[in-house]
Amino acid sequence: xxxxxxxxxxxxxxxxxxxxxxxxxxxxxxxxxxxxxxxxxxxxxxxxxxxxxxxxxxxxxxxxxxxxxxxxxxxxxxxxxxxxxxxxxxxxxxxxxxxxxxxxxxxxxxxxxxxxxxxxxxxxxxxxxxxxxxxxxxxxxxxxxxxxxxxxxxxxxxxxxxxxxxxxxxxxxxxxxxxxxxxxxxxxxxxxxxxxxxxxxxxxxxxxxxxxxxxxxxxxxxxxxxxxxxxxxxxxxxxxxxxxxxxxxxxxxxxxxxxxxxxxxxxxxxxxxxxxx
Numbered sequence: 316x317x318x319x320x321x322x323x324x325x326x327x328x329x330x331x332x333x334x335x336x337x338x339x340x341x342x343x344x345x346x347x348x349x350x351x352x353x354x355x356x357x358x359x360x361x362x363x364x365x366x367x368x369x370x371x372x373x374x375x376x377x378x379x380x381x382x383x384x385x386x387x388x389x390x391x392x393x394x395x396x397x398x399x400x401x402x403x404x405x406x407x408x409x410x411x412x413x414x415x416x417x418x419x420x421x422x423x424x425x426x427x428x429x430x431x432x433x434x435x436x437x438x439x440x441x442x443x444x445x446x447x448x449x450x451x452x453x454x455x456x457x458x459x460x461x462x463x464x465x466x467x468x469x470x471x472x473x474x475x476x477x478x479x480x481x482x483x484x485x486x487x488x489x490x491x492x493x494x495x496x497x498x499x500x501x502x503x504x505x506x507x508x509x510x511x512x513x514x515x516x517x518x519x520x521x522x523x524x525x526x527x528x529x530x531x532x533x534x535x536x537x538x539x540x541x542x543x544x545x546x547x548x549x550x551x552x553x554x555x556x557x558x559x560x561x562x563x564x565x566x567x568x569x570x571x572x573x574x575x576x577x578x579x580x581x582x583x584x585x586x587x588x589x590x591x592x
Contacts, residue, residue, distance in 0.1 A: 316591040318345040323367075324500045327358025327469075327490035328509030329561030330384040333570070334554050335363045336377050337577025338507055343373070345591070350439050355455070355500045357444035357489030360507070361469040362418070365462060368437035371425050377570075379421045384565050386475065389414045407477030411467045414476075418466060432462045444499055445469045446492035449484035453493040455500075494539045495546035503550060505590075508543055510555045511536065552584040 320342070325335050339348060348367055356364025359380070366376045383389060390409045422429035434441045435458050445468035447454040456465040460481075468479045468486035478485040493499045497506040517525065517533055525533070547553060556576050559568065585591055 316345060318342065318585060318590050319592060320346065320505050320590065321350055322352035322354075322501065322504045323350050324355035324496045324504050324506040325357070325360030325363045326496040326506065326508040327360050327488065327494075327561075329359055330380075330563040330565055331509040331556070331559055331561055332359030332363060333377070333380045333384070333565060333573055334509060334556060334559075334577040334580075335360060335507060336373055336380065337574035338552070338554070338581045339363075339367070339373055339376075340574060341578035341581045345585070353440040353442055353501075353504075354437075355442045355444065355496060355504065355506075356469070357493060357496050357499075358470055360496065360509075361443045361466055361489065364443065365437070365441060365466060366421075368439045368441040369422070369427055369429075369432075370438050371422070371427070375421065375425050377574075379417075381565055381570065383417050384563075386472075386562070389417060390475070407471075407474055409476055411471065411476050411479065414470060415463055415467060418463060429462055434458060434460050434462055434465060437462075442500075443469050444489035444493055444496060445471075445479075445486040446489055447484055447486055448478060451492075453489065453499045454486065490539075495543040495551070497548050497551045498546040502548075506548070506551045508547060508551050508553045510540070510543060510553045511560060549588065552581060554580045 342348065350367070354364045354368045356362070363376060391413045419429055434443065434456060441457065443456045443465040445454050445456065445465070456468070464479070464481055468481055469489040471479050471487045473487050473491065478487050495508050497504070497508065500506060517530070543553065554577055556573055559573070
């Protein structure tokens, strides 16, 4: 059996992005990882999409996600409560210089100088999704946009990083305005949407004890969950792993089990959608 998927999209999800690599490993068994009709990515999915578009090896992607999935690895210093004051003045505690450095290192390790590369210089059509907070809608970057600029826009976590200004408009993480990437890509795109296993609920017995941060995070997760389900299409694979969240420490997981689980999910999806030939 083989497949011939020509266009693919990778959604965001922080540490859950490692599941994208399991999907790619499985797909590589049935076709070359070439997508002539386009590759789309949002947030961590934008990093994966860029790696695929420039033909980086899967092992290199895996090592990057394992090493830099934690927030601490993407900021210039350990979290300092004094940086919270910058949220009020700059709407974010940190610039994205360290993030950019990590991406450059990833590509340099694979003998590619990414500093001045444009999206249209990738080996395959590359499209990166970000949230435009100037216009209040998602933006899909392509063409003559600098790769690093597009990635910073797509991966700009609100309040942690200062919004990225590009061509007179401001951008933050692509997942904010398009939590299900299927909502912004062409029809018949195979879209990989990273979700959570199970739901957290808020009951009267816990409302007085839950922290404001957990309360906000739980409500936000509910909103995102409903949006993802409402925007998913028959070509959307919603993939998850027990207790794996965007801010999980991957050192606490059996990586092979994570990858194998994602591989099985894709295999089942391909069969259910009759994508095997």
